[in-house]
Amino acid sequence: MAHPSEHRSCSAGVLRVVLFLVSLFLVAYIVGRPIFWHLRVNSYAQSSCPSCDCDCDSDNIFSIPLGFLNDSYSDCGKNDPDISEEMEKDTITLLSEELSLQKNVTDDSLKRTNALINDAKKTSSHYQKEAEKCNAGMETCEAAREKAVAALAEEHKLSALWESRALEHGWKDERRIYS
Template structure:
């Protein structure tokens, strides 16, 4: 296996690579290729100059950047909405979602009640059939007992009159 020195070197190198990725990426990000940043931004149909947005002082953007996107009416409508309008839209959306969930829940409950009723009826049929079978079994046992008593009586009378049982009984 590896010695403790080799393991320690591997861990140090791994830590240095992770620190380099975490710290170095933001430093070199705006100097390098901005294709990732451009892919995530909305496209605008304006004459924005190619000047880097990060070079402007914080809070003060060039007028070309502040004018960017004004031609998109849908985007402008979203920007002009105030917080109360946005919150009311959010609440109405949540209300619609909860109403849909409630409708689905009610439908599932109705289906469950129908299934429960169906299975309850089937169970009642099964119980009635079991009771009928149990009564028939009890009647058959009673009839068999009565038949055995009657057979024993006739066999006893036959023996009194001289009849001998010639059957072979295996025990």
């Protein structure tokens, strides 16, 4: 029969190997993913667009091509009708489109806000009415309690009067225990 310490060292060794493989996989995933993505994007761009005469740094994967600022990029995107249509618009048209989009977003936001405010007002009104009903009920109960206390005090006085008259006429209270 194997010794318990031999099982522990074997399982500890297996655990170390598994942890090493997991850490190796994570490092490869973290480092390799941006490189693979960059290669994939470049191959997609080359296959879907005609070649452009660009002055981009191919060494830097994080560079942003600013070709629209240079005249050498003026022929890029001429074959795409959407891009050529956008490029033909003047600044005033683009700004007016942007303003109309901002106005639409603002109007939608305002409508949602007004709907929420109206809903909050309805809910507040409902709770206010419920609170008023509760207060009216409490006042009614308080008035009934005060009447009951007054009636009970009157009944005690009347009971004391009848008891004193009964004692005057010779009645003996058998409930009372005298020592």
